[in-house]
Amino acid sequence: MSPAEDDELTGIHCRLDELLADRGMTLTRLSELVGVSVVNLSILKNDRARAIRYSTLSAICRALDCEVGELLVRAD
Numbered sequence: 778m779s780p781a782e783d784d785e786l787t788g789i790h791c792r793l794d795e796l797l798a799d800r801g802m803t804l805t806r807l808s809e810l811v812g813v814s815v816v817n818l819s820i821l822k823n824d825r826a827r828a829i830r831y832s833t834l835s836a837i838c839r840a841l842d843c844e845v846g847e848l849l850v851r852a853d
Contacts (some may be wrong), residue, residue, distance in 0.1 A: 790852035793822035796841050811836040824852070 797804060804822070808815045813833055820826050838845055 788851055788853040789824070790850050791821050791824055791826070792848055792850060793818070796843055796848060800841060807837070807840055810840040
């Protein structure tokens with residue numbers, strides 16, 4: 778299976794843009810709070826991430842005061 782096919786099968790959408798907007802927070806501020814680069818957060822928010830550490834996921838959810846299921850949803 779090619780990487781493109783693998784990406785299509787994941788069917789996961791990251792709602793980072795929506796959650797940031799709801800909270801009036803910038804990607805830069807989230808980056809400062811969780812210790813992850815703006816570039817890596819941008820990759821995540823644009824659904825281009827191939828993996829995410831549990832510690833990073835937990836830190837993002839803590840900073841946004843949300844559940845994992847609010848951040849990551851099925852895209853199909």
